Amino acid sequence: MIMNMDPMFLALSLFRRRRFDKCIDICTSILDKQPLDQAAWCLKMRAMTQRVYVDDMESEQQMDNDFLDENVLASAPRPGTSMKTAVAPTASGLGTRPRTATGRPISGVARPGTNARPGSAMDRLRTARPATNQSARTIRLGTAAMLTQKDGPFIQVSRLNVAKYAKNKCLNKALFEYLFNHEGDVRSAMELAVQATQFFEFKDWWWKVQLAKCYISLNLIREAEQQLRSALKQHHHVENFMRLARIYLRLDQPLSATEICKSGLEIFNSDVSIMTELSRIYEALNDTATSVKFYRNIVVEDAMNSEAIACIGMYHFYNNQPELALRYYRRVLAMGAHSSELYNNLGLCCLFSQQLDLTLACFQRALDLATDPIVKAEVWYNLSHVAVAAGDIELAIQCLSLCLSSDPSHASAFNNLAIFHHKMGRTNLARVYLTTAKQLEPNLWEPQANLEFLQSK
């Protein structure tokens, strides 16, 4: 029966059902018969683009390359006006939130950019992870493209007549997306975009946004800003607001970013994406109250937004309301999230809300689900707190040792281990652990204070 169907129609249907591989195969066979069939050519491009498409707004790769990057204007901005110099919150009941060496909170929710290890970009780069503007994502896409094309690339980019296609309304956008997302060839994509904007007499906002994307990946931030601003003047679009806000974040001007987001909210009342962006910025600025306000608004709009729910939960947890936090986390669990981190958080909430029967069960699950050694280490670290709460120092020491076996660079674990050993009377061992902790994370003040305490004795 399928054989009787028009192959082009079939391909379209497959494309709509997101069965891209099959769609590409059919398109290839059509093109073999009629090499100049533009419809098939376009559909094949679209399918190939869609197959590797990644939402770059939510991708892990937040290009925060401070190495050789001089886009940031102020070297020492006033606290509270920059991501680097956020105001430290005052300590509340449960103690301060754990932070990385750079002052970013560690716990909360996993979101784009938080998985980066502390340290400067140069340190991160030593781990051989390419992190320049032409980042891992682009490289990966490039290899993905090569794998699937047995008989040479689908489009010879170098032979492409960019000027001709730029004027073709039906093909130019698809071609751009193909070049940008599938081939990862920003230069050619940009040439196409430049010619297309000129052809449309600078009246098409879409091309401006694409140009801005190209500029961003070439690290020409200011040019990108101009394009986006001009695009925003022509057309209000959520994506434009968010991209512009991202640009200001990259220039380390969070206040400008929030301003853009707020002006976006005036047009798109209570838009979830913009509010998410806003609450993330406020959280990065350590303005948790405002951040949670926006998260609450998000939940009003979208009751299934797990990021918002988890963040509200975390807010309650650090505000001495573990019972409330527990409710939010359980809601996330009920929505189907099933991860080590979530069980870990649930376990902590149970511990602090005195529901001890569930505590260990939760941590058990967390350990079962933890595959990443770093996550595992964190779970063991938290378990050591459970042991402390139970008054079992030997158990706590064992937990911490297990934590260190998973992640030997866990400074806080070394610090706590030192304290327990000191309590057990092994002062010299404690001193060694404290020194290690201090070496691992010089910014952590606890090992320093403890060392001074030992010294003064």
Next chain:
Amino acid sequence: MDKLIRPVFTLDLNYKIEPGLVTIAKYDGTHPCVTAATTAGKVLIHSPHRRNAVTTGRMIWSESNKEIATLNVNDSITALCSGQFLPDNDKDILVIGTSTNVLVYHVHDNKDVFYMDCSDGVKSLALGSFRDMKTTILMVGGNSSVHGYNHKGEEVFWTAVGDVVTSMILMDYNKDGLNELIVSSEDYNIRVFKDKILTELSETEVVTNLTALPENRFAYSVSNGTVGVYEQEVRLWRVKSKNFTISLKCYDLLGQGNMQLITGWSNGKIDCRSIKTGEVFFKDNMNHGLAGVVEGDYRSNGKTDLICISVDGEVKGYTTTKIMPTIPGVTMEQDTIRMLLAQKQSLMMELKHYENNTKYNETVTNQTESFESQGVIPANTRLQIAINTNEGKPNVKPHVEIFIATNNTTIIRAVMIFAEGIFKGETHVVHPPASQLKSEVSVPLYLLKDTPVDIHIKALIGFPNSIQFHVFEVTRQLPRFAMYSLQRNNFPVKPKEFVEFRVNERLQRICMWINQNFLFSSDVEFESGPNLILNLRNLRNNQEIVLIFEISGKVTLHAENLGLAADLVQSLGSFLNLDNLESKANFPSEEENIQNFMKKLQEIQDARLRLGTDVADRLGQIRTLVIRAEDARLNDLKEMPKYYNELMVLNKEIINGNNIRLHNYNEGVESMKKINAIIQQASRLRGNIFVVELESRL
């Protein structure tokens, strides 16, 4: 007078500062911060009050830079300016101009107000109110134009200036309660704009600095070392020095209740002068050239101090000293006596001379020869001066000539001519060799610009072997259009470029204008006939100019040169007190030029975009390579040279690319300048169709 005013504070910024790029602003609304551009393309903000601020967050201000924060600009800074810009916001905004863009930056909140590409470059910035606009306007002066932006970054004002803008101020120039824009540019002019050009003042060299002074005056400094003060069109005073001025500022240093003009010089000298007379009240020296002089409450005591910053980063603060530097009574008396004695002596000398003179004139009335030996000349000696146009001979360029003669046998030993802007320097001396001394001298002048010039002539008169000479001083005014000679017969063809307009004036009045502004051997008079036709020849380039004044009031000026036509219209307009003039112009060649330039500019802009992305792409590659090389240094030493070699190749490419870009940029600036020059001149033909058409096309 001794140094009685001493600095109240000194400190060192430890940064090299670009001269002229210094400003002060209250970024948080209360505390002033000296802000300066460093030679390394950074802007430094010095905030002394930060010392007391609680360190918040994890930011630790190190001991050395506790008070100094820097902003990365990554481009050479060409202009710096600060002030309140946003409506309903008392915090000062910093404006940074580089060769290609302008950034308006809210320092306190660390955010951009706006960022804008300025293809015309940024040479000068000014913030203030303008005309009757309610909000503050940011004026950006470029290579050939001035743009005005409001706080949203919208362009609200635009005008063409003939050349690179060197300085701008916004102040009330003509006492009408509204601010005018005063612009100085590299064509030696200071222009005052309102809706159109109000006044044009010419200087002898490039005017580098302008500062508004109280009572509608403004001070200016010229690149040849002159400083002066204008009150409207009247120059109150000027002085010249071999150094040049970096910064001007008005401040009441002596506590006199009114302001004095503080001048910072390139050799480190600071002086304080009276605004009205230019008399020096106080002087001090810094070890290095001045970078800027600003005023602000830097000691948090409620009073503003005068802060001088040198290029080496040295900062000195002075404050108002209430006690006038009084000299003890005794010395004052002695000084006065000495002065009076000197005066008496000189008067006695003069008297003696007069006595001698009269004696000779009385006793030896008919013994002319004896005059020679005595250095005395007959009392009836007169100096005759004639100024004419000379059309030149095959080997002599056409010029304006000043003919000086005496009415008897005395000879002219030398002639000194003082005039602004027609010679290199300001003085021209003619002293014929002893063998060719005659009782007449003619001095050729080659005028480059059409401006009226006052010529001060000093002639030394005597006899061939006199030792002493008499000095005759004469002042003459050269009319504006001196370099044009009247032709008796009509030209076969009139130039096809022309301006046409209508004035309601009698031709006799126009004749008056002609006689005042041109240098003809005899006055032009209108007898009868339908029209008055003047055929002129430009002595500079031999171009022909035909002026036709019809009895109906229609005026047609045929001139190939757009600038000249504009000058003529302006001059006639101001003579006849015309506020508005409808004119029709036809300059096909200029129009063609402008079209060519536009086309060229478009091409250059296209190329610029491509070159820009090229560079950015290479920069990305360089980053990857640096990291790879660094990685190889740690892990795989053999690979390292490969990466570094690649890096070197890339580096060379990028340098080449940059040279191309620079060339491209310069060409762009050049065309832009030419376009703007044409527009500016065309606009001086007053509101004609040609300009309107052109502006719409831009």
